[in-house]
Amino acid sequence: CTNGTKLSHTFTCLVSIAAFFFQIEGNWRTVYLAASSVEKINEGSPLRTYFRRIECGKRCNRINLYFYIKKGAKCQQFKIVGRRSQDVYYAKYEGSTAFMLKTVNEKILLFDYFNRNRRNDVTRVAGVLAKGRQLTKDEMTEYMNFVEEMGIEDENVQRVMDTGIVATCVCNFLFCIFIINVNF
Numbered sequence: 001c002t003n004g005t006k007l008s009h010t011f012t013c014l015v016s017i018a019a020f021f022f023q024i025e026g027n028w029r030t031v032y033l034a035a036s037s038v039e040k041i042n043e044g045s046p047l048r049t050y051f052r053r054i055e056c057g058k059r060c061n062r063i064n065l066y067f068y069i070k071k072g073a074k075c076q077q078f079k080i081v082g083r084r085s086q087d088v089y090y091a092k093y094e095g096s097t098a099f100m101l102k103t104v105n106e107k108i109l110l111f112d113y114f115n116r117n118r119r120n121d122v123t124r125v126a127g128v129l130a131k132g133r134q135l136t137k138d139e140m141t142e143y144m145n146f147v148e149e150m151g152i153e154d155e156n157v158q159r160v161m162d163t164g165i166v167a168t169c170v171c172n173f174l175f176c177i178f179i180i181n182v183n184f
Helices: 007-024 137-149 173-183
Strands: 029-035 050-056 062-071 074-085 088-092 096-105 108-116 122-130 157-159
Touching: 007 096, 074 096, 096 137, 108 137, 122 137
Parallel strands: none
Antiparallel strands: 029 050, 029 122, 029 157, 050 062, 062 074, 074 088, 088 096, 096 108, 108 122
16 A cells, blocks of 8 residues: 555555554454463463554554553553554554554454563464454454464463453542443
8 A cells, every 4th residue: 555656556545544444443352362472461461451442543554552451450551552664563562562453354353463572572462352252163263273373372372351351350430430431
């Protein structure tokens, strides 16, 4: 889309960007995560992200990711901004992160990222976000194929949807109202 010289190519590019925008914008929930270092996505770890919302800027050159990290009984909300260069987004979270998004359908979104922490350790994470709580058999197969393509072992896949229930988190009154509005 970056080097469109013909009008038809430019039109196709704009349609592709618009379709991508409408497919990723909205409320999402993390269902599964897999990582090259499984301890990085264990409960309480900073890369175990419980996604809630994705917003796209103009032409999706900038993307806002809203998610929670659960530490013990407390949840901490994060908003990170990814800036696009070609098909990759770059953001600062737990060091430097480069990520890509792939739409499967209007209800399923795959993502993968490389995270380089402050100690220069690199972790690769592949996840699936959904509008619902379950994946169909075909969607799960597509996710597992994606994990394999990313070079992550099958045994490193964790279902995180069931451990991300916000009701288990201790929160203040305003925080709880926000969560109730998002969930219902």
